[in-house]
Amino acid sequence: MTPDKKTSRYERLLEQIGELLLKSNDATAHMATVSAVLYHKMDGFFWCGFYRVEPEHLVVICYQGPVACQLLPKNKGVCWAAVNQNKTIVVPDVHAFAGHIACDSRSQSEIVVPVRNKKGEVVAVLDVDSDKLNTFDEVDAVFLEKIVNLIGG
16 A cells, blocks of 8 residues: 555544544543454554553453464563553564564564553553564554544543
8 A cells, every 4th residue: 555545544544533432431442443443444454452551461452353462471572662662663574573472473564552541651552463564654653643542541
């Protein structure tokens, strides 16, 4: 998908998701809605879901796609890198990322976006995997950050 086409699709999804999230103020319901919409509307989203930050691990909350790792051990993998660095991480090739956790061997590229509470603390992450290399770029990072900012909690 060209960057312009991707931007246009994200702009429509941002509006659609914003309207859907007005129906409740529950953060978990918001995450479930976001993962469903993104999984079904974005090309290349092989797995899309959220992990909640716990003291010793990340625990999967809701997702779309193949079966997920239920727990991700502390300070390992792309999701923890996003938590620890407090920023979005784009991985063009997961096999080149030291410590990558392979929940599904078909995963080839990944993007992880921190979800923050009203105090600015990272409380969860949006994790999106693709079964193709180099799926995610700066357009994904910008719009997925805007989308997770819509999540209440």
